[in-house]
Amino acid sequence: MGFHDKLTAAWARSGSMLCVGLDPDPEKIPSHLANDPEAIFRFCAEIADATADVVCAFKPQIAYFSAIGAEQQLEKLCAHIRQQHPHVVLILDAKRGDIGPTAQRYADEAFVRYQADAVTVNPYLGTDSLEPFLEHSGKGVIVLCRTSNPGSGDLQMLDTGSGPLYQQVAQMANDRWSKMGEIALVVGATYPTELAKVRSIVGDMPLLVPGIGAQGGDVAATVAAGLDSRGTGMMINSSRAILYASSGTDFASEARRVAIATGDEIAQAVNA
Amino acid sequence: MGFHDKLTAAWARSGSMLCVGLDPDPEKIPSHLANDPEAIFRFCAEIADATADVVCAFKPQIAYFSAIGAEQQLEKLCAHIRQQHPHVVLILDAKRGDIGPTAQRYADEAFVRYQADAVTVNPYLGTDSLEPFLEHSGKGVIVLCRTSNPGSGDLQMLDTGSGPLYQQVAQMANDRWSKMGEIALVVGATYPTELAKVRSIVGDMPLLVPGIGAQGGDVAATVAAGLDSRGTGMMINSSRAILYASSGTDFASEARRVAIATGDEIAQAVNA
Numbered sequence: 051m052g053f054h055d056k057l058t059a060a061w062a063r064s065g066s067m068l069c070v071g072l073d074p075d076p077e078k079i080p081s082h083l084a085n086d087p088e089a090i091f092r093f094c095a096e097i098a099d100a101t102a103d104v105v106c107a108f109k110p111q112i113a114y115f116s117a118i119g120a121e122q123q124l125e126k127l128c129a130h131i132r133q134q135h136p137h138v139v140l141i142l143d144a145k146r147g148d149i150g151p152t153a154q155r156y157a158d159e160a161f162v163r164y165q166a167d168a169v170t171v172n173p174y175l176g177t178d179s180l181e182p183f184l185e186h187s188g189k190g191v192i193v194l195c196r197t198s199n200p201g202s203g204d205l206q207m208l209d210t211g212s213g214p215l216y217q218q219v220a221q222m223a224n225d226r227w228s229k230m231g232e233i234a235l236v237v238g239a240t241y242p243t244e245l246a247k248v249r250s251i252v253g254d255m256p257l258l259v260p261g262i263g264a265q266g267g268d269v270a271a272t273v274a275a276g277l278d279s280r281g282t283g284m285m286i287n288s289s290r291a292i293l294y295a296s297s298g299t300d301f302a303s304e305a306r307r308v309a310i311a312t313g314d315e316i317a318q319a320v321n322a
Numbered sequence: 323m324g325f326h327d328k329l330t331a332a333w334a335r336s337g338s339m340l341c342v343g344l345d346p347d348p349e350k351i352p353s354h355l356a357n358d359p360e361a362i363f364r365f366c367a368e369i370a371d372a373t374a375d376v377v378c379a380f381k382p383q384i385a386y387f388s389a390i391g392a393e394q395q396l397e398k399l400c401a402h403i404r405q406q407h408p409h410v411v412l413i414l415d416a417k418r419g420d421i422g423p424t425a426q427r428y429a430d431e432a433f434v435r436y437q438a439d440a441v442t443v444n445p446y447l448g449t450d451s452l453e454p455f456l457e458h459s460g461k462g463v464i465v466l467c468r469t470s471n472p473g474s475g476d477l478q479m480l481d482t483g484s485g486p487l488y489q490q491v492a493q494m495a496n497d498r499w500s501k502m503g504e505i506a507l508v509v510g511a512t513y514p515t516e517l518a519k520v521r522s523i524v525g526d527m528p529l530l531v532p533g534i535g536a537q538g539g540d541v542a543a544t545v546a547a548g549l550d551s552r553g554t555g556m557m558i559n560s561s562r563a564i565l566y567a568s569s570g571t572d573f574a575s576e577a578r579r580v581a582i583a584t585g586d587e588i589a590q591a592v593n594a
Contacts, residue, residue: 073423073496075423076498103553106383107479111419111427113424113428114424115424116388116393116435117427117428117434117435118435127390135333145418145420147419147444147446148385148417149470151345151347152383155389156385156389158389158390159389162389163391171494172417173445173446173476174419174445174446174466174469174477174478175474175477176473176475176477177476179471193448197447197448198421199422199450201450201451202447204445204448205446205448205490206448208482208483210480210481215480215487218477218480229411310370
């Protein structure tokens, strides 16, 4: 089953558009895990086990592993998610972007080494930098469009004559890249106006929407702006608000509680 | 000594603007190394040892290591270059780009884990995504501007009203980012007209110029377009043409021969 079909099935099975971002900060994980040599694997795996039935996707952020030389823990986490929670979409958040032969290596990193269902990529280098990812049949390529951070407008809002740059990216995704493979776009919940504009350009293309929770994006505004024609269409990501709901031994059950509450908030907005 | 000073000293010491890109493809490295469990470390280290006195910089490409789970070989290679060739600038080619807290992790990856002098980054997420790198005092932040690949114009040549996007990036680098840390820009040798334009915008800012050798960029045109007011100013990168000059046991001496010939070609163009 390819990325789009797996995602559609995950939305239906979980009844949720929530994606949990797995960004394990060694300074924030519960102290009772601190002496475990695989602390960040164990932390993320317990979060995943506690929330798998109420989410559509998990999104490990590779930088949190690579900064401390913990790639083997990321490999183990990805294997754990695939084996224990095979119905949940596994997104490697890597934001890679490079010229062709190097992009092939990054595609191997995401799809062969970590066996992710999808990977985030950066469009600045153009179509030929995306092709090596798109050539992996059945895998998802999630292209940055309008990112959630405060400075994202520096380039993304520059007027290109036919709309700001992020709209050009959405248009290219719709017109070209979606015909070459299984595409999705990243649009931040912190920019609901632009989220609605992207939705109007790309039809029912899936959107990965970070920025609710710690980053302050509003759930109701996000849902109103980003729903597709089927009443789904988004992977709405929350990381810190769920991961660090408690710093005690109850971190996983508290993560589940916040994940359910966030999922309920999304569902209420869908039905509003 | 910070990145800019180290680079200036490296140009003077080597008399060369050549940068050797260390992109070790397991399928292309000499067969006599194939059974070495650290084959790509050994291959790159021997290339570095054979060329260190005739280059200003080495640029390992992290994707070639991460695709095959060889981060420890990259750590060992970076340590080898710092210890054996401390006067040569060490650039980690990673093209990272992410929101603030994640960008901090990537900066740690480049500057703490691998102890690179500089790292390549992608500007699509804007100024706040560059800040965590720029905050590492004395380190170099090399921002993608006009990349060497055929499709780079898809976004980079879009007209933003005051010139194409890559010129906006050069202008931001000159006006803002260069005041926040030690900046350089990536401009491909395959686009000499744009290289000259970037040079006119950024004064004596260093430029990393990939695309000669296997990618077909012309050395004379590159030098004519990219020299700074001091007659230097570039790290002109060649990877495959040097790394794979020979597939036999003489690979390192042949790499040295091609590196010297390339350096001579650059020097002749400077003096033309």
